[in-house]
Amino acid sequence: MRYGILLMGAPYSSQASHSALRFAKAVVARGHALEGVFFYHDGVQNAARLAAPPQDEPHLVDAWAELAAEHGVPLQVCIAAALRRGLLDEREAARHGKQGHSVEAPFELTGLGQLVDLGLRCDRLITFAP
């Protein structure tokens, strides 16, 4: 089956990100296709490249990036929700005159149209939210 994930919880604030990640790994392990993960609402915080959790806790941002690297899963972040919350890639940082950037590949800033596409393309879109 083709799955998609919508994640709307910030890492470490609620269980949503942990659960979504575990579900994503289970989907892949069972041989299903994971077509993409879309980060919306506070879920955009999962793309914060500067996240530095304590070393004895799971690093959720890195874990998402590893999932993308190992299984080619697109990580799409709503650009409108991200910019409001201080999550900018290099291009957006330059456009808004900001020093430094807080989002990098494999996360990509994109529009909400991608969420609708993902949801309608997949057999199942599973939402994880606080």
Place this chain on the structure above:
Amino acid sequence: MSNEQGDLLVILRHGPHGTSWLREGLDAALVAAAFGRRVTLLFMGEGVTALLPGQGSGPLGQKGTAPTLEMLEMYDIETLLVEAEALARYGLDAGSLMLPVASVGQGRIAELTASHPLVLTF
């Protein structure tokens, strides 16, 4: 109210103030409609209070959601549903809301979530 089946059911369960859930849920509905998808909006629970008339943006300086709701028709989002139980709980009448809505019961809500190819809940 149209009985035609939509592509997308957007369920709004949060009130207009206090969090950005309602605003970001409406944004998803508008974008889907702008891309030509047929959107059904369902206001459930506290979400029905989004439709109370006469709301301002409030002191937080954020854009209120009432102007967005007024734009729904322009985006061809015309199927607006409200949860009957929530209206009763908040002592509201469907006719007193800012937009024309149809009130639906639990059975119909179950049918709607089953029949739409995509359901997004905010």
